Amino acid sequence: MTSQIIITAFICTGIGAVAGFLFKKYITDQENDDARKLSERILDEAKKDAQAHKKEVLLQAQDEVFALKKEVEQDAKDRERELKKNEARLQAKEERLEKKVESLALKESELVSLEKKVAKQERAVEEKEEGLQELIAAQQTRLEEISGLTGEEARARLMQEIESKARHEAAKMVRVIEVEAQETAHRKAQMIIASAVQRYAGDYVSEHTVSSVELPSEDMKGRIIGREGRNIRAIEAATGVDLIIDDTPETVILSAYNPLRREVAKRSLERLISDGRIHPARIEDIVKKVEKEMDVQIREIGEQATFDLGVHGIHPEIVRLLGQLRFRTSFTQNVLQHSLEVAFLCGIMAAELGLDIKKAKRAGLLHDLGKAVDHEVEGPHALIGADLAKKYNESAEIVHAIAAHHEDVPPKSVYAVLVQAADSLSGARPGARKELLESYVKRLEELEGIATGFAGVSRAFAIQAGREVRVMVDCEAVNDDQIYMLSKDIAKQIEEKMTYPGQIRVTVIREKRAVGIAK
Template sequence: MLSSIIITAFICIGIGAGIGFVVQRQLYIKQENDARDLAERILDEARKEAVAHKKEVLLQGQDEIFRQKKEMEEDIKAREREVKKLEARIQEKQERLESKTEAMTRRESELVSTEKKLAKQEQSLSDKSKHLDQLVLEEERKLEQISGLTAEEARQRIMKEIESKTRHEAAKMIRVIEIEAQEKATRKAREILATAIQRYAGDYVSEQTVSTVELPSEDMKGRIIGREGRNIRAIEAATGVDLIIDDTPETVVLSAYSPLRRQIAKQALERLISDGRIHPARIEDVVNKVEQEMDVKLREIGEQATFDVGVHGIHPEIVRLLGQLYYRTSYSQNVLHHSLEVAFLCGVMAAELGMDVKKAKRAGLLHDLGKAVDHEVEGPHAQIGADLAKKYGESKEIIHAIAAHHEDVPPQTVLAVLVQAADSLSGARPGARKELLENYVKRLEELEGIATSFDGVNRAYAIQAGRELRVMVDCEQVNDDRIYLLCKDVAKKIEEKMTYPGQIKVTVIREKRAVGYAK
C-alpha cells in the first residue's frame, strides 16, 4: 500500500515536474519573442532617426554650400569691379603716355631742326674765326717786320715790364700797410697798457725767508731746546722749519723757504710758549691743530680773493689752492697779490678791447695756480696749473691761457695774450720783485755772454733791465736767412741756461753799410 502510494507520489511529482518544465519553456520562449520584438522596434526607431539625421545633415550642408557660393559670387563681383577700375586707370595712364609721347616727338623734331640751325651757325663762326686768325697772323707778321721782334719775344718783354712794375707797387703798398698797422697796433697796445697801469695802484711787500718769535725771557730758549735737544728736534720734524737759537736776546729765528711752513711753525711755537707745556707729544698736538686751523684760513683767504676779483663758481679745491698762494713768493713778490694784480690788469685790458671782463679776470687770477703745488709735482708751474684747472672743471679757454702764459705752449687766443701781458706788467714794474744788484748785474752779463758765444756775433747788449737782448752780427758771416735761426738758437739757450721772471725779447740785427766820398 505504501509502495503504491510512493509510486503514485513519484508519478505525480514527475508529471508536475514535466508540466512545470513545459510551462517554464513556454515562458522562456515568450520572453525571447518579446525581447526580439523589442529589439526590432529599437532598430526600426534607430533606422528612422538615422535617416532623419541624415536628411538634416544633408540640408545643413546644402545651406552651407549655398551660403559659400553666394559669398564667392559677391567676392568675384567685388574683384570684377576693382579690375574694371584698374583697367580704367590703366587706360587713362595709357592715354596720358600717348599724349606725352606725341609731345616728346614734336619736341625731338624741334630739337633736331634747332641742332641743324646751330650746326650751320657754328660752321659760319668757324669760317669767320679762321678768317680772323689769318688776318691776325698777317698783322703779326707786319708788326714783327716793323719792330724786329717775334711775337713771343714781344710778349715776354711786355710781361716782364708789367710784372716788375706790379711787384714794385705791391711791395710799396704792403710796406706802407704793414708800417701803418704796426704803428697803429703799437700805439693801441701802449694806450691799453698805460690805462691798465694807471688804473691800478698796488702795494708791494717784499717777503723774507725768515720769521722771528719774541720770547718772554731768555730761560724760554732752554725749554724750547729741551733735554738733549729733543724739543727743538720735535718742532723741526713736525713743521719742516729750521729753528735758529743764537745770542739774539729773547728771540728765536724760524728759517724756511716756504712761508706757509714758517707761519705754521710760528703760530705753533707762540702757542707752546704761552701754554708753557713744551714736550714732543704736546708739540705734535699743537702743530696738528694749527695745520687744521691753517687749512680753514687758506679757504677763507681764497674766498676773499675770489670775492675781491668778482669771480664766482670756482671749485672749492681751487679756492684752497688760491689761499695757499698767499704763503708763496716769486722773487720776493707774494704770489696771491701778484695773481690779484694780474686779474685786475686783465680785466682792464679786456674792457678796453671789448672782451669778456669776468673771463679775463678768472684767467688772470688762476694763471699761477700751479705754484701752489709746484714743489710737490714735477714740471713747469704753467702746465701744472693747467692740469689742475682741467681736473676741477675750468673751461678750455681758461686752461689754455694758464698753460700759455709763459709760452710753454704757443698762445692761440687773445685771452692767453692778455694774461701774458698782465703777468709781465705785474712782475716787471719797479719794486714789484726784489733782486740784489750783484745778481742783477750777473744776470745781464750772463745774457750778453750767451749771445756772444755764437759764431758771427760781434756785440750783444742787454737793455730794459734785462727784458730785451739786442744782438749785432757780422753781415759777412751771417746772411739774412741765418739771422732767424740764430735768433731762435739764442732764445732757446737762454731758456735752458737761465732762470728769470716774465720773458726776454731777443732781437738780432744785421746791417751792411756802403760808404763813399765825393772829392
C-alpha cells in the first residue's frame, strides 16, 4: 500500500513536472512570438525613419551642392574679369615698352651722330689750340721784346697788381663787415661784458668791498650776534652793511659796495666793541652819531680840497660829493687825490696858455664828480658828473669839460681838452696806478715797436698810458682802404705779442699836406 502510494506520488510528480514543462514552454513560445512581432515592428519603423532621414540628407546635400556650384561659378566669373583686366594692363605696358624701345633706338642713333660730330669738333679744336699756342708763343716773344721784361718778371708784376687789388677789395669788405658788426654786436657785447663781470666779480668783491674789524677776544663774536641774532640784525639794518662772522679768529668782516656805509659800519662797530654795551637801542644811537660825524668829516675834506686849490663859490652839495671821493678808488688810485692832481695839472697848463687858471682848476677838480654816485645812478660817470654840475649851477664850460673828458661828447673848448690831457697824465704817470716805471716804459716801447714794424708806417706814438697807439703812415705807400687793414693787423699782432690790462686802441692816420710859403 505504501509502495502504491509512493508510486502514485511519483507518477503524480512526473505528470506535474511534464505539465509544468509544457506550460513553461507554452509561455516561452508566447513571449518569443511577441518579441518577434515587436522587433519586426521596430525594424519597420527604423526603416521608415532611415528612408525619411535619407531623403532629408539628400535634399540638404543637393542644396549645398547647388550653393557651392553657384559660388564656384561666381568665383570663376570674378577670376575671368580679373584676368581680362590684367591682360589689358599687360597689353598697355607692352605697347608703352615698344614705344620706349623705339624712342631709345632713335636716341641711340642721334647719340651716334652726335658722337661723330663731337669727334669732328674735338679734332677742329685741337687744331685751333695748336695754332693758338703757336700764336701765343709768338705774341709772348713779341711782348717780351717790346716791354723788355721776361715772362717771369711780367708774371711777378701781374701777381703784385692782383695782390694789391685783392687787398683793396678786402679792405672795402672789412669796412662793410665792420659797419654790419657794429649794428648787430651791441647785444652780444652786453652778454660778453656781463659774463666777464660775473667771472671777475668774486675777486673784485673780496678785494674792494670788504673791511675787517679786529676783536679783543672770540667771546665778543657772541655779544655782537646777540640773543637770537638781534644785535647783528640791528647793525645790518642801521648801516646797510652785511656782517660776516665766520671761523676767522678774532675778526669780523664787513661787506658792502658803498664805501661810505662800510666806513660808518666799521667805526660804529669799533665804538660798540670799545664801549662794551651792545644792544639794538645802543647800536642805533652809535650809528646815528657816526653818520653825523662822517657827514661833517666829508664836508671838511671837500672844503679842504677846494681851499688847497683856491677854488671858491662851489655849491655845498658838490663840496660834500667831493669829500665822498676820498673813499672811492679807481684802478687802485684814490679818486679825490687823482682829482686834485688833475686840477693842479690843468692850472699849470692853463697858466702856460694864458687861460683862466681858476676855471681850469675848477674843471679838473670836478671832472670825476660822477664817481661819487655812479654806483647809485646808471650811466657813464662823466655824464653823471656833468648833470650834477649843471644841477648845482656850474657854468656851461665846466659842465662841458666834465662831460667830454672821456669823449662821451666831443670836446668843444680848450678847457675840455686840458681836462682830458691832465686826466691822462695823472693816470699815466709811473706809480699812479701801481705800475713800475721799468715795466711801464718797456710796454710803451714794445707797443711803438710793433706798430713801426709794418710796411708803410712812418711813426708811432703810444699815448693814454699805453691804452692807445697813434700810427702815422706814408700817404704815398698806403691808401685810404689799406689803413683799415693795417689797423687790424697791428691790433692782432699786439694781441699775440703783448700782455696788458683792458684794451688798446689802434688809430691809423693818413694825411697829405701841401705847404706853400708867401714872401
